[in-house]
């Protein structure tokens with residue numbers, strides 16, 4: 001499968017999570033591109049069979065959590081994703097709130113089928129992601 005992982009990061013945690021996800025995908029035999037959101041070209045990453053979008057959680061730690069503006073703007077710039085699979089992920093410290101569902105809804109609004117939502121309390125992908133990756137064909 002051809003996979004694109006696009007992430008926003010401020011201090012590197014989400015970048016490390018994205019790289020680790022990419023490494024796992026490659027070890028499982030997939031082709032994977034990991035790109036900082038500022039360098040990803042919407043039209044190009046939309047071509048992937050699975051588009052993964054990641055953000056760090058921004059908010060007031062226990063309330064008002066959301067993805068970064070840059071993440072939502074990027075999703076807005078994606079073309080029609082009808083028939084495409086997407087996955088969302090975020091890194092956070094205390095509580096992710098509705099960060100993932102906001103990203104998922106925006107991608108669904110573009111026509112994508114969101115097949116996974118993962119939140120990591122740090123830079124390591126969790127067991128849920130590992131199970132998802134292992135089941136991917």
Ligand SMILES: Cc1cc2nc3c(=O)[nH]c(=O)nc-3n(C[C@H](O)[C@H](O)[C@H](O)COP(=O)(O)O)c2cc1C
Nearest residue numbers: 010011012013014056057059060061091093094095
């Ligand atoms: C301004 C700011 C707001 C944050 N708000 C939240 C929050 O509402 N909930 C939370 O769990 N973590 C919050 N965090 C923590 C980050 O989401 C977390 O440390 C994340 O892993 C950072 O990712 P990065 O290293 O890729 O930038 C906040 C961090 C900053 C700098």
